[in-house]
Amino acid sequence: MTITTGIDVGTGLIKTVLFRVEDNSITCLAKRTDKIRQRDPFKLTEEAYDGLLAEAGMTRGDIAYCATTGEGESIPFHTGHFYSMTTHARGALYLDGEARAVLDIGALHGRAIRIDERGKVLDYKMTSQCASGSGQFLENIARYLGVAQDEIGELSKSADNPEVVSGICAVLAETDVINMVSRSISAANILKGIHISMADRLSKLLKSIGANEGVVMATGGLALDAGLVAALNESMQQQKINMTVRTHPDSIYAGAIGAAIWGAYRYRKLAELGHLAKAS
Amino acid sequence: MTAPTPTAAKPTVQKDRSMAMQKAMVDGNYARLARAEAERRKVAYTFVPGNINELLMCFDLVVNYPEINAIQNGMRKKSGRYIMEAEKAGHSEDVCTYVKADIGMMLKGNIGPNDERLPNPDVLMLSYTGCFTFMKWFELLRHHYKCETTMLHVPYEGGSGFSKNSRDYVVKQLKETVIPTLERVSGVKFDIDRLREYLKESQKAEENWVWVLESAKHKPSPIDSYFGAIYYISPIFTAFRGTPTATEYYAELRKEVEQRIANGQGPITPEGEMKNEKYRLVVEGPPNYTSFRDFWKMFYDEGAVIVASSYAKVGGTYDFGFRHDPDHPLESVAEYCLNCYTNHNLPERVRMLETYVNEYQADGLLINSIKSCNSFAAGQLMMMKEVQKRTGKPGAFIETDLVDPRYFSPANVKNRLESYFQMIDQKRRATAA
Amino acid sequence: MRCFIGIDLGSTTTKAVLMDENLDVLGRGITNSRSNYDTACAVAKQEAIIDTRFTLLRRNLGKAPGVAGKLDDVLGELERNFRLQQFLVQLADLEKTCLEYADEARYASFGSAMNDMLAEIFVRLRKEAPEMFAPGAKRKSDFFRDNAGSRYMSIAEDLAKQTTIPFDLLLNLYDKAIIEVENRPPAEHLRATFLRGLEGVLARAPELGVTADMVAAPVHQALDVELEETYVVGTGYGRVRLPFSKEHIRSEILCHGLGAHLMYNGTRTVLDIGGQDTKAIQVDEKGIVENFQMNDRCAAGCGRYLGYIADEMNMGLHELGPMAMKSTKSVRINSTCTVFAGAELRDRLALGEAREDILAGLHRAIILRAMSIISRSGGIRDQFTFTGGVAKNEAAVRELRKLIKENYGDVVININPDSIYTGALGAAAFAQRAVIN
Amino acid sequence: MTTTKEIIDRCEKLYEDMDFTAARAWKEAAPGRHVIGYMPIYVPREIIHAAGMLPLGILGGGDQLEVIHGDAYYQSYICRIPRSTIELAVSGKLDFTDGMLFPSICDVIRNLSGMWQLMMSDKYARYFDVPQNYQDDVGGVYYTQELHELKEDLEKISGRKITNEDLRKSIAVYNENRRLIKDLYELRRKAPWKVPTTEVYLLLRAGMVLPVEEHSQMLKDYIEAASTEDRPLRDNCRIVIQGMFCEQPPLNLIKSIELAGCYIVGDDFMMVTRWLTEDVPLDGDPLENLSQAFLHHSENVSAKYVDREEDKGIYLVDLVKKNGGEGVIFTSPSFCDPALLDRPLLQDVLKAHGVPYIAFKYAENSGQMQPIREQAGTFADSIKLWSEQ
Numbered sequence A: 001m002t003i004t005t006g007i008d009v010g011t012g013l014i015k016t017v018l019f020r021v022e023d024n025s026i027t028c029l030a031k032r033t034d035k036i037r038q039r040d041p042f043k044l045t046e047e048a049y050d051g052l053l054a055e056a057g058m059t060r061g062d063i064a065y066c067a068t069t070g071e072g073e074s075i076p077f078h079t080g081h082f083y084s085m086t087t088h089a090r091g092a093l094y095l096d097g098e099a100r101a102v103l104d105i106g107a108l109h110g111r112a113i114r115i116d117e118r119g120k121v122l123d124y125k126m127t128s129q130c131a132s133g134s135g136q137f138l139e140n141i142a143r144y145l146g147v148a149q150d151e152i153g154e155l156s157k158s159a160d161n162p163e164v165v166s167g168i169c170a171v172l173a174e175t176d177v178i179n180m181v182s183r184s185i186s187a188a189n190i191l192k193g194i195h196i197s198m199a200d201r202l203s204k205l206l207k208s209i210g211a212n213e214g215v216v217m218a219t220g221g222l223a224l225d226a227g228l229v230a231a232l233n234e235s236m237q238q239q240k241i242n243m244t245v246r247t248h249p250d251s252i253y254a255g256a257i258g259a260a261i262w263g264a265y266r267y268r269k270l271a272e273l274g275h276l277a278k279a280s
Numbered sequence B: 001m002t003a004p005t006p007t008a009a010k011p012t013v014q015k016d017r018s019m020a021m022q023k024a025m026v027d028g029n030y031a032r033l034a035r036a037e038a039e040r041r042k043v044a045y046t047f048v049p050g051n052i053n054e055l056l057m058c059f060d061l062v063v064n065y066p067e068i069n070a071i072q073n074g075m076r077k078k079s080g081r082y083i084m085e086a087e088k089a090g091h092s093e094d095v096c097t098y099v100k101a102d103i104g105m106m107l108k109g110n111i112g113p114n115d116e117r118l119p120n121p122d123v124l125m126l127s128y129t130g131c132f133t134f135m136k137w138f139e140l141l142r143h144h145y146k147c148e149t150t151m152l153h154v155p156y157e158g159g160s161g162f163s164k165n166s167r168d169y170v171v172k173q174l175k176e177t178v179i180p181t182l183e184r185v186s187g188v189k190f191d192i193d194r195l196r197e198y199l200k201e202s203q204k205a206e207e208n209w210v211w212v213l214e215s216a217k218h219k220p221s222p223i224d225s226y227f228g229a230i231y232y233i234s235p236i237f238t239a240f241r242g243t244p245t246a247t248e249y250y251a252e253l254r255k256e257v258e259q260r261i262a263n264g265q266g267p268i269t270p271e272g273e274m275k276n277e278k279y280r281l282v283v284e285g286p287p288n289y290t291s292f293r294d295f296w297k298m299f300y301d302e303g304a305v306i307v308a309s310s311y312a313k314v315g316g317t318y319d320f321g322f323r324h325d326p327d328h329p330l331e332s333v334a335e336y337c338l339n340c341y342t343n344h345n346l347p348e349r350v351r352m353l354e355t356y357v358n359e360y361q362a363d364g365l366l367i368n369s370i371k372s373c374n375s376f377a378a379g380q381l382m383m384m385k386e387v388q389k390r391t392g393k394p395g396a397f398i399e400t401d402l403v404d405p406r407y408f409s410p411a412n413v414k415n416r417l418e419s420y421f422q423m424i425d426q427k428r429r430a431t432a433a
Numbered sequence C: 001m002r003c004f005i006g007i008d009l010g011s012t013t014t015k016a017v018l019m020d021e022n023l024d025v026l027g028r029g030i031t032n033s034r035s036n037y038d039t040a041c042a043v044a045k046q047e048a049i050i051d052t053r054f055t056l057l058r059r060n061l062g063k064a065p066g067v068a069g070k071l072d073d074v075l076g077e078l079e080r081n082f083r084l085q086q087f088l089v090q091l092a093d094l095e096k097t098c099l100e101y102a103d104e105a106r107y108a109s110f111g112s113a114m115n116d117m118l119a120e121i122f123v124r125l126r127k128e129a130p131e132m133f134a135p136g137a138k139r140k141s142d143f144f145r146d147n148a149g150s151r152y153m154s155i156a157e158d159l160a161k162q163t164t165i166p167f168d169l170l171l172n173l174y175d176k177a178i179i180e181v182e183n184r185p186p187a188e189h190l191r192a193t194f195l196r197g198l199e200g201v202l203a204r205a206p207e208l209g210v211t212a213d214m215v216a217a218p219v220h221q222a223l224d225v226e227l228e229e230t231y232v233v234g235t236g237y238g239r240v241r242l243p244f245s246k247e248h249i250r251s252e253i254l255c256h257g258l259g260a261h262l263m264y265n266g267t268r269t270v271l272d273i274g275g276q277d278t279k280a281i282q283v284d285e286k287g288i289v290e291n292f293q294m295n296d297r298c299a300a301g302c303g304r305y306l307g308y309i310a311d312e313m314n315m316g317l318h319e320l321g322p323m324a325m326k327s328t329k330s331v332r333i334n335s336t337c338t339v340f341a342g343a344e345l346r347d348r349l350a351l352g353e354a355r356e357d358i359l360a361g362l363h364r365a366i367i368l369r370a371m372s373i374i375s376r377s378g379g380i381r382d383q384f385t386f387t388g389g390v391a392k393n394e395a396a397v398r399e400l401r402k403l404i405k406e407n408y409g410d411v412v413i414n415i416n417p418d419s420i421y422t423g424a425l426g427a428a429a430f431a432q433r434a435v436i437n
Numbered sequence D: 001m002t003t004t005k006e007i008i009d010r011c012e013k014l015y016e017d018m019d020f021t022a023a024r025a026w027k028e029a030a031p032g033r034h035v036i037g038y039m040p041i042y043v044p045r046e047i048i049h050a051a052g053m054l055p056l057g058i059l060g061g062g063d064q065l066e067v068i069h070g071d072a073y074y075q076s077y078i079c080r081i082p083r084s085t086i087e088l089a090v091s092g093k094l095d096f097t098d099g100m101l102f103p104s105i106c107d108v109i110r111n112l113s114g115m116w117q118l119m120m121s122d123k124y125a126r127y128f129d130v131p132q133n134y135q136d137d138v139g140g141v142y143y144t145q146e147l148h149e150l151k152e153d154l155e156k157i158s159g160r161k162i163t164n165e166d167l168r169k170s171i172a173v174y175n176e177n178r179r180l181i182k183d184l185y186e187l188r189r190k191a192p193w194k195v196p197t198t199e200v201y202l203l204l205r206a207g208m209v210l211p212v213e214e215h216s217q218m219l220k221d222y223i224e225a226a227s228t229e230d231r232p233l234r235d236n237c238r239i240v241i242q243g244m245f246c247e248q249p250p251l252n253l254i255k256s257i258e259l260a261g262c263y264i265v266g267d268d269f270m271m272v273t274r275w276l277t278e279d280v281p282l283d284g285d286p287l288e289n290l291s292q293a294f295l296h297h298s299e300n301v302s303a304k305y306v307d308r309e310e311d312k313g314i315y316l317v318d319l320v321k322k323n324g325g326e327g328v329i330f331t332s333p334s335f336c337d338p339a340l341l342d343r344p345l346l347q348d349v350l351k352a353h354g355v356p357y358i359a360f361k362y363a364e365n366s367g368q369m370q371p372i373r374e375q376a377g378t379f380a381d382s383i384k385l386w387s388e389q
């Protein structure tokens, strides 16, 4: 039995999970998210880590491997770091065994990952540096429209005549949106329009890494946005990509979960090799 | 860059005979392409700038111009989808959208703008002049079609004018690689006298074409040398140069323009004759095709006519004296290739534009910079500065794309044009006062 | 009297300038741009009219016997009172709107707790309000949205901790309500608000060393002057959507050129950094535009960029400059992509760099980009005038001065405290020209 | 003996020095010396050297140069190297050069040659074309003639004839330099932990600004030092990077790739130093020999036309195989036509040969390395976690 933690240091959120990994069972013991909101992410990571352990009645000493992912490369107390596409791949597979591709949609970047049945990353791609299709952008627009995060999905699904955002640049797109409001386009149609353009980008990304069958698991914060997931499925159909996008209530934890599982794998490997790294 | 053919944005008001002819020619070539496989005719793909159409005709090849397809698809609003298709297949967002529109179309079954399947090439005639992208474009097509490819490397004119070494090199390539390959592919033996005959026709058409171009020196200008010229250039820049049909077309066009001058008429726009000429501009750079009409409208609505453009020279800078020469057939084909607009170095291009602004009495130089075309775009800002400095006329700079609808932002372009026109106006009023 | 109004509908702010037929500026008004352009214009215009009233008040009171020497105190008091009244009116509107939304399903589950919470928030907001308008008080911004918003957030965050109502929900409620409040056309009758402001002054008359008689008459007189909107010209990014006919619209390039010329008639080069565009304009000795360049479609390094940074740091826009001025070390920042501004900032903070140094680097990056656009338009000729909202930012100005000196030597650099109104000023002048030739 | 650290420190100084102090010093050391700048990717430096001149590689402004005027010449959708190069020129940093060569690589550099002529009409600037036809009597004849013209141009600048003997000597010097670079790469192939690519890069960069003899000595010293120094071996995978032949990556980019768990065992840095794959013969006509070497023994990059479809991309497969590479990272400058247009073709070939790859873009002044680390790191992770299962 190996107890591990996975910490996914994101741009907007820190996701922390505690796992027990046994030969044929992997169990999640606890999880939490912390909004960074202008706080020092490193300090917050430490708080989140200790907080989670406290919840589970454990101490750092009980942890075999503390794995970070995301922007956690330089967290001082981790045992090791895995890069985020490696971890999202594994996390997605844990959440849905049929996943053969992953779309990780976070605050700033979208990532498409093609995997095999063991969670091996076969190919992947990130959205480019200059993009309006990010969670951050959607968040800003939603706030501007007075729509709460958890309302976005339903609202978008109720759109009857979505208005597509033309701009490539988020700043200009923002003005586009203001223009739309001034033309009395409804919030639902605007949000759906943004979802469509994000979805098109993402499905293009998927196609470009050669993903074309099976299940696509949406992970990251925006996987919780049902409107985006719906738009994704429509876009896939339109683009004749024969895949279904699924999501999971724990999708946002995928990176952290993957890190925890890989941590356990690595721990055993290191144990075999005889040099055990001790989680500090 | 390119040359064009206009069937999508056909003027609705006035249908001159030349327009009908031109449309019939373009449609005819697509029909020929569609029949090619059934008729077992060999097909060549090649580029507009520096094309060796007369030579290709000597081998009875049917010629497909991928750039023209991209334009046609742009005008028919299909290019956006094709570009996405190519990007999905791994092509970068940053590169020439002509290439992506073409590759996208190929990936989607090579259905041409006339909705019929285009034949696969039997030979890719890579006339590599004026643009680096050409080379990679045909490598990409070759990779797909696995067909015979022949490269004609036309050295860049880095200094003023081309060197004898360059010309000899091009002629030698024609003789030693291009002609033998075309003979092999087509099974037709090369006959230099046949080439001479075609070149004779070219020469005739070229004379009248230059006359039409220069008619824009009149006030008001009877033609629009950018938007309108898109239609005029298509025969001479593509599969028709060297045919009697093209010769006839330019003779007819000339007659019509003569008539317009006699009547004191302005150019024909999609909404009829432009009545009041307020601004005369020289334009550098290709147009945008996905919103061609809207783009043009931004000009004629304001009374702006384009009196000269570099784009109307991509298939030959005839107005600076070049003519195909039946007495020196291969040499003149070589010179033609060396002479295409973007194969000239920047100082040369600046000189041309300067000449245009002065000789056509323009109010200034407008640059339409194409996001994905380095061949035109790299250096345009400096060209603008130089032309401004030399002519004392203000320049303006707008940015669009040829066939990628994502990069045509009407509000943005209009804003700049409006400011530019108002600036010219304000200046004029100040000088008058 | 005949008034000529210029309105500059910018991407982030809408500005109005009101002038008389002698090209004398009487009032300026500004508001944040919003989705309802008509409202944005109406508010900016109204603000300009309010400002005009204050100008007239100043003139009248200045002439009034016994007020001399106390003029600033009296006017200051009047203005603070007026602003407070204005604020309270808007606050009441906001509260009402919030309460209406609180009935919606997603909030209703909290029952009366939600209403109680809102009541408490607004009680506190109202209580704080006078302090916000006390003499010498610093406000976060000139706009109701920001002032009410930032206080609402911090009170709500505090209160939310003590209850089961999530902060995000309160935030959302505010977002919904503020849009509605903002997009309501402004109330027409200002006279009453002025008079209430006047009451406040009169209440403190003895402290101010004046009597009711000295003040009341000149104030009434000033309020009685009829301001006739003779001609309005619109410009700015949103001008095509202005409810004006074509002859009432001018390109922002011409307006900025002319506006800068009117402010400093030696101006030859103008730099305007606005919310999402940067323009460099060359003008001749009459203010006629000779050449101009704008940033391309990429909005990197424009004013909005600073807005993102300010949001990210939870600071007010006008606090950024002073903080950057404290920097002692230069940090090189190459990407001014607005979308990634936050990421860049976090990256740098993670590397252990100090906030003020990063901020200084960011300011330099913006100015470097502007320098490139200037260079594109033909460089800097004497005199140089810096306009637009970013000209208010001292750190940006410092970098600009440095770079101009290095690249163009000693040229006169003009920066007007009212630089943000340059476009509107030009537009107003065009309005005046349209009528008086 | 000098340590690698000392050598690399020196290289780093040269690398950071945007004023080209070393080249200026060389020029001032004796009267009548000339410096000829050249841009990527290939010019025959032997001829410049034979003219008694210093060939100076100009590779843009990196991530430290503040580009003010350069941006005035280029739209945002054009790569960065020409704008920072213009900045260097406009700000007087290249005023000591006597001429500039612009090799045939893409439309941007091609047009830059014209801009140079407009901006600096008093200075020598030549667009140097190379043949895309590899037949001796066609491309060969053309190229030899171009070499002759270049030689004559340089003779005009220096005022003295370049003899065949001069040319032979220079060819020998460059043959040696090329051999040493090959040795360096061979050492890296065998023990990549001893020869970090960041260092290889800096060493090659030094060769752009130093006289070739001095550079060769530096290479010798480094190879000797690196072979003996002990450095820890890490659990990294071996990858080949492609696409950096023109606009230079920020040093941090190379570091980031290495940090993310990759040993770089193949690259396309500074191709001018490795363009000719074999020693150029010393007997016979030297220009003819250079021409022949170009036609028949030169390296492949994306700026070159590949005559036969079946040869396309094979060089890359060979590069991977020869160096024991486990994957390829395409890292190309944004908006770089040659690299980006070629990429899909190369990727297809890699796919056919079962070589994994990833791709991303950079600019010479990219600051954010997080996405780069993430992508390279994931690539390394997947090779490490999953190879040989």
Ligand SMILES: Nc1ncnc2c1ncn2[C@@H]1O[C@H](COP(=O)(O)OP(=O)(O)O)[C@@H](O)[C@H]1O
Pocket (backbone or CB within 6 Å): A009, A010, A011, A012, A013, A070, A105, A106, A107, A108, A109, A135, A136, A139, A149, A150, A152, A219, A220, A221, A222, A223, A224, A225, A252
């Ligand atoms: N319930 C939700 N519905 C929609 N979007 C959400 C929800 N929760 C979080 N998000 C979005 O997810 C993003 C954070 O995603 P995450 O994967 O954590 O990104 P990162 O790892 O880059 O921080 C935020 O931009 C936020 O807007």
Ligand SMILES: Nc1ncnc2c1ncn2[C@@H]1O[C@H](COP(=O)(O)OP(=O)(O)O)[C@@H](O)[C@H]1O
Pocket (backbone or CB within 6 Å): C009, C010, C011, C012, C013, C014, C236, C237, C273, C274, C275, C276, C277, C302, C303, C304, C305, C306, C307, C317, C318, C319, C321, C387, C388, C389, C390, C391, C392, C393, C420
């Ligand atoms: N008080 C201030 N202090 C510093 N910067 C300011 C201030 N007010 C506005 N700005 C800056 O000016 C920008 C708006 O400038 P403005 O000229 O109004 O632009 P626009 O016309 O596009 O709305 C804002 O994005 C902000 O960066």
Ligand code: SF4
Pocket (backbone or CB within 6 Å): A129, A130, A131, A132, A168, A169, A170, A171, A172, C297, C298, C299, C300, C301, C336, C337, C338, C339, C340
């Ligand atoms: S500011 Fe906008 S256009 Fe510019 S790089 Fe950023 S996202 Fe792209």
Ligand code: SF4
Pocket (backbone or CB within 6 Å): B001, B002, B096, B097, B098, B099, B130, B131, B132, B133, B134, B372, B373, B374, B375, B376, B402
């Ligand atoms: S880069 Fe320009 S010239 Fe070249 S093919 Fe594309 S559009 Fe034509």
Ligand code: SF4
Pocket (backbone or CB within 6 Å): D079, D080, D081, D082, D105, D106, D107, D108, D109, D246, D247, D333, D335, D336, D337, D338, D339
């Ligand atoms: S980076 Fe690429 S596009 Fe730019 S100059 Fe170099 S080869 Fe040309």
